[in-house]
Amino acid sequence: MILLSRTDHEIYELANRVLTDITEKMSNGLYKRLNGTLSFGWATAPKFNAWAESKTFVGGPPQHKIFLHYELARILYRDAEGFCTFALDSQTEHLINTTFGDNATDPLPECFTLDDCINNMFLASLTWVYFHELGHLMQEHGRVRGSPTPDKYTIQELDAHAANILTGLQASISHATELAADFEATTQCLMASAQHFLRGPLVDESDGAEVFIGNVYLLTCSLACIFYRFNAGSTACAEIPVTGSHPNPIYRLEVAAPHIYEFSEILLKATGFDRGRNRLVSMTKQAADLGSFFCNYKRSTGTEETIHLFVKGFLQRPEFKLYSREIITIWDKIYPDISTARHFGSELGIMHFTEDYRKFVFSE
Template sequence: MKMDKEKLKKINEETQLIHKEYVVQIADRVIGRVVDFINQTMYKEIGKTMSFSWADRPYFRAYAHCETPERHHVVISYGLAIELYRDAFVLSKLAHVHFCEPKYAGIFGKLSADREGVLPPGANEHQCKMLMFETTLEWVFFHELAHLAQGHLEIREQRAPTGSVGRVEEMLADGSEPLQGVAALISHVTEIAADVEGFTTYIQYRYLATRGKIPYAVVYMMVCGLTCLFNRFFGQSGDHFDPVPRGSHPNPAARWELLFQTIYGYFLDARVRGRIPDWEYSQEELIAQLTEASTLANMYWRIRYLEERGDLPSFMRVAKVDSPEVRSYLREIVATLDEVTPDIKRLYIFPIRPSLPVFTSAWRERLREA
């Protein structure tokens, strides 16, 4: 059953009333807090400084570069911030007024008094909107920081020189150079590594900035936001998964599959759970609820941008590890990441170990299947 067209039309009309200057002001405060935190803690300890600027562009764009070895810089476009806010606005609205309808009970279960619609317990629609917007924007920044922290510029130039201008472009994958061979493979590996480092560093920032309080709603809405972000990158990629690394970025569906596993694996770690006493979820509950958050975002995306075409959006199925093409691709990714890990550890700018994707023996064995 399709969503009532008048309801969606009304919500879309509301998004046209979003005051862009207001969104930019909020985004500027969010990023300002992050940059201040980095300069006062992480970078101060290693004698470096981080600066930031907005690109006055309507499209999605973010990149990082080194002005000097001691001065790092990140750029994000206004268009990126505005679209993140628009998705947070509409998803939270639909979660409150549409997905709580009886036809979705099989997906979201029985509604409870502490939830507005199917939004996470204890947070209202406005709070969820702001959480989704802020957490996704913050992750984008920390993804860019990860490229700098792990020495990805040096690794790309040393292992596959392309004559680049000395910066890592992100969020504009469709317009990037069509890299081939080793250059494409190294670029894909460093993007996946930056996804993981960006997440773990970001969560540590949240933990310290909020004095150890990471409410469940923060993680739930972050998963919603990142699911939408990678859906946006996926665009019209279609049903075919290319097992050969091409271009500067991996297939966004594959990136999300790997990052999503990292997210719930992180919160299942006993060391993490011990530091966040409010989290009392079992492994089954945690995976079920974060899977629900990703499903909510995929359903939102399907209704809003795909007009509910097809049975299951390509983004949700094209990068599953049961595909021989996906396993072939990941075998190359894992082997190459193993190869460059010593370089990442050597170049890492912080006096701790870098956060890298963890591939278990069982998972590696699964990849060996033809």
């Protein structure tokens, strides 16, 4: 296949066009109805970074801004190129077949061309980052975290690399709210994908489900790249006491994966499609694992040393037990304030942990 790569300038133009369009629609829709404002801007410093800014006062309409760095857009696109090339490599095909066996699916969705896969993965990751920042703003996480300037709350995604590493309660709240913003972003992206592809204007009605599933697969692949990029490639397990501002990438994937296949199943059934839960689960797992593998050991020939990078499900991860106990405890404590402050959004965008997992986490 011939890869039609975009120039950096073309990447910036595409990213700006897409995110400006989203901002204008939300500004003229939801935010206008709430008497609020939403704006978007770019930063030129060569950093993989994004941030959210709120000037909302308690009880008032939302006053929100989102900023992304051009460098973030460029790297997201190059990661999409690199991943799609990696996915079609013969060694990757061998990895998929030996690791996933009968549950293996195509390394890239057959409903898309290679260029479609790159563009769709890029757009999925770009809009997910945007919606992650919006998630912080929707729930007013800056207010929950506290701020030295109470008239303006700013959340930087590169806080993990700040000179003063967060510890104690501040770190726990930061980790919990990052996961909550992940949850909002994933919900928003899946809803947007459903609007476009499930009986939407871009596909024939009979093709909608497969195109939607293909796009969900690419979104899941991209999340591993995003999580590792924002965490400087850290692969450490979740630990107690909690430190820093962001959870480790695998923990974030463990939260995101079940939300993706559960909400995708809801959206498919709501539009008259049923592609089977088992297929959605195995597809999501492969996408998350492949993305994680690409970020860390794409030149490795075995899985023995990388098994800790693969999604297994929380009940199979006792090493996350104490960390999860802290996250759930903090989330339950701050959720009433977040629920009151949340400006809009589906209830399905609110992070939750199942009763079975809660019992597991709090058992001795």
